[in-house]
Structures are given as structure tokens and as C-alpha cells.
Amino acid sequence: MKNIIRALRAERGWSQQDRADKLDVSRQSVNAIETGRYDPSLPLAFAIARLFGRSLEELFDDGTSVAEAAE
Template sequence: MENNIRALRAERGWSQQQLADLLDVSRQSVNAIETGKYDPSLPLAFAIARLFERHIEEIFDDGRSVAKAAE
């Protein structure tokens, strides 16, 4: 699943460790989510969205919206 967490984090000047601390996860988890190696749980995705004051759909893209629009 693609996401724009790295860009949102950079806008705020946060390191991966700072974001991890705010979300109560490891820095490695933040890195894995940012690079698409790990999809966050639904509760974590909601926590990320709340932290950045965005809708989940503004942060995460599962690729389905493009496929549906093409139909």
C-alpha cells in the first residue's frame, strides 16, 4: 500500500523516531510503513491520520481507486 507519510513527516520536521514516539511504535515500524514493506493495522492507520489531521484516504492509497475509476 502506498502512502505519503514521509512527506507529511518532513513537512513537520519530525524524524522517524519522533513520529514513532508519538505513535508509540518503533522507529523500524515507521520506516517499514513509509517504504511500503508493512501495512499498518487499522487502529494504527487511524492514529496516523489523526496525528496528521487528515483522512486515511489522504495518507494511504491501496491502488483500488484508480482501478475503479477506469471501469
């Protein structure tokens, strides 16, 4: 799943370890989420969204259009 987490984190000057500590996950987990190798659980995705003050839809893109999702 694509996301903009790395860009938002870099804009704020936050390290992966800073975010990992705030989210109570490992730095490797933050890296895996940022690179799209790992999709976060729903509770973790909500925590990430709160951390950046954004909605889930703003942060994550599963590549599915609204029409496809409705089918």
C-alpha cells in the same frame, strides 16, 4: 500500499523516532510503513491519520479505484 507519510513528516521536520514515540511503535515500524513494506493495522492507521490531521484516504492508496472497490 502507497502513502504520503514520509513527505508529510519531512514537511513538519519530524524525525521517524519522534513519530514512533508519539505512536508507541518502533522507529523501524515507522520506516517500514513509510516505505510500503508494512501496512499498519487499522487502529495504527487511524492514529497516524489523527497525528497528521488527515483522513485515511488522504494518507493511504491501495491502488484500487472506486469502481473496483464496488465490485
